[in-house]
Amino acid sequence: MRVFADRRTPNTTSDRAGAVFSPFRIEGHERAGQWTQRAYSVLSELAEREPAAGVSLTPLRELFFRRLDGDPWWAEFVRGYERQTTIPAGYADSVRAIVPRMNMRRYMPWLESRVLEFGGVLVDRRVPDLSSAFATGTQIVVNCSGLGAGTLANDTAVTPMRGQILHVRTGMSIPECIVEEGSGVRTTYVFPFEDYTVLGGTYERGETIEATDEAVLRGIVERCSAMLRACGYSGVEGLVRERLRDLAGLRPARVVGGVDEAVRLETERIGDNHWVIHNYGHGRAGVTLSWGCADDVAKRVAEIFEAL
Ligand SMILES: Cc1cc2nc3c(=O)[nH]c(=O)nc-3n(C[C@H](O)[C@H](O)[C@H](O)COP(=O)(O)OP(=O)(O)OC[C@H]3O[C@@H](n4cnc5c(N)ncnc54)[C@H](O)[C@@H]3O)c2cc1C
Numbered sequence: 001m002r003v004f005a006d007r008r009t010p011n012t013t014s015d016r017a018g019a020v021f022s023p024f025r026i027e028g029h030e031r032a033g034q035w036t037q038r039a040y041s042v043l044s045e046l047a048e049r050e051p052a053a054g055v056s057l058t059p060l061r062e063l064f065f066r067r068l069d070g071d072p073w074w075a076e077f078v079r080g081y082e083r084q085t086t087i088p089a090g091y092a093d094s095v096r097a098i099v100p101r102m103n104m105r106r107y108m109p110w111l112e113s114r115v116l117e118f119g120g121v122l123v124d125r126r127v128p129d130l131s132s133a134f135a136t137g138t139q140i141v142v143n144c145s146g147l148g149a150g151t152l153a154n155d156t157a158v159t160p161m162r163g164q165i166l167h168v169r170t171g172m173s174i175p176e177c178i179v180e181e182g183s184g185v186r187t188t189y190v191f192p193f194e195d196y197t198v199l200g201g202t203y204e205r206g207e208t209i210e211a212t213d214e215a216v217l218r219g220i221v222e223r224c225s226a227m228l229r230a231c232g233y234s235g236v237e238g239l240v241r242e243r244l245r246d247l248a249g250l251r252p253a254r255v256v257g258g259v260d261e262a263v264r265l266e267t268e269r270i271g272d273n274h275w276v277i278h279n280y281g282h283g284r285a286g287v288t289l290s291w292g293c294a295d296d297v298a299k300r301v302a303e304i305f306e307a308l
Contacts, residue, residue: 001115001118001119001120001121002120002121002122002123002138003115003120003121003123004123004125004127004133005124005125006124006126006148008112009108009109009111010105012146013146013147013249013250013251013252013286014287015108015247015249016104016247016248016249017102017104017286017287018165018189018191018198018200019101019104019107019191020058020099020100020101020102020179020189020191021039021043021099021100021101021287021288022179022284022285022288023036023040023072023073023074023078023285023288024062024074024179026261026284026285026288026289031263031265031292032263032289033073033074035263035289035291035292035293035296036074036289036292037077037292038291038292039288039289039290039291039292040078040099040100041291043100043102043291044079046100047100050110052106052110053106053107053110054102054103054104054105054107054110055100055102055103055107056100056101057079057098057099057101058099058101058177058192059080059098059175059177060096060097060098060099060176060179061084061095061176061177061178061179062094062095062096062180062181063087063091063094063178063179063180063181063227063230063231064091064092064093064095064181065091065181065183066092066093067092067093068083068093068095071083071095072095074097075095075097078097078098078099079097079098080096080097080098081095081096082095082096082097083095084096088230088232089230090230091230099177101191101193103193103195127152130152131270134270134274139273139274139275139304139308140274140275140277141274141276141277142276142277142279142301143276143277143278143279143280144280145280146252146280146282147160149252149264149278149281153276153280155254155264155280155281157254157255157256157281158253158254158281159205159206159253159254159260160206160207160208160250160251160252160253161203161206161207161250161251161260161283162207162209162210162248162249162250163187163201163202163204163249163250164200164202164213164216164247164248165199165200165201165220165246165247165248165249166198166199166200166217166220166221166243166244166245166246166247167196167197167198167199167243167244167245167247168196168197168199168239168240168241168243168244169196169197169241169242169244170192170197170238170239170241171235171238171239171241172228172233172235172236172238172239174197174233175192176192177189177191178190178228179191180223180227184203185202185203185204186203186223187200187201187202187203188201188220188223188227189201189224190224190227190228196244199220199221199224199239199240200220200224201220202216202220207250208250210248210249211248212246212247212248217246221239221240224239225237251283251284251286252280252281252282252283252286253283253284254280254281254283260283260284261281261282261283261284261285261289262281263279263281264278264279264280264281265277265278265279265297266278267304277297279293279294279297
């Protein structure tokens with residue numbers, strides 16, 4: 001197996017993810033439930049058995065501005081799910097669960113090392129078009145090119161959604177991840193890791209420049225501080241003891257019928273002996289869907305080989 005990539009860790013969009021298991025950011029794909037549940041199980045297992053992967057389990061609190069009609073669809077398969085009875089001021093509802101969180105500074109290099117362990121070869125190269133990927137006798141190409149799929153698969157639904165975040169060293173003790181229901185460009189979250197805390201964020205539709213904006217970052221710190229105060233934390237003035245880095249990433253959304261995560265996971269047969277398995281368009285939830293989609297791709301590859 002050869003992996004062609006024009007960007008490798010630490011320079012991909014995935015390196016800029018939060019990253020916490022976020023089922024609430026997946027809208028409407030018919031197989032999203034299956035993929036998400038599978039990823040939850042694999043990531044939880046990594047948290048328990050593979051310390052080098054940088055995955056751990058954490059309580060996650062989600063805050064809503066509206067009262068929920070019932071429990072969210074993902075409540076039935078996550079551990080420790082509960083609807084909260086005490087709701088912080090300014091919010092209408094709140095749920096809690098145990099979810100995996102991925103320290104992307106460790107998880108991404110670990111994923112690369114797994115490719116090498118299984119005999120894969122990493123090739124630092126841009127693929128100009130999918131047909132050139134078949135040039136060396138390859139029969140099956142898996143297209144996981146994120147935003148690059150806009151060009152490679154000629155898919156006009158692929159749209160960048162910029163996210164800006166900060167990594168800080170905090171003076172506070174925050175024993176949970178907290179995320180507010182997103183509204184428009186604002187999406188507010190605090191994800192503490194052992195060596196940094198993520199403060200987010202933004203959801204900027206159609207923005208193509210991978211750069212942060214100082215005023216926006218200040219706004220993020222203010223929103224995170226207000227959210228923590230509402231949750232009863234004291235000492236919020238110590239939230240940012242040191243700014244470690246600012247990150248901007250372009251989420252590879254695929255917008256179809258008002259849905260931003262209209263993932264394309266399908267097999268395209270080209271002539272008699274060539275196949276492309278498309279796997280892109282994960283938008284806000286690429287980490288959350290990852291292992292589920294990967295399993296689906298692996299099954300498709302196996303089916304093609306069996307039929308050969
Ligand atoms: C600020 C932010 C916070 C986020 N937080 C979360 C979170 O908490 N939870 C979650 O689940 N998701 C989160 N996401 C979303 C998640 O990061 C994405 O869904 C995910 O990274 C997409 O992965 P990908 O592999 O499809 O794309 P990428 O990570 O962009 O990888 C695509 C790869 O394809 C390569 N490529 C593209 N075109 C070509 C070409 N022509 N030739 C060769 N190589 C090519 C690229 O170089 C790159 O290596 C967040 C995103 C951002 C920006």
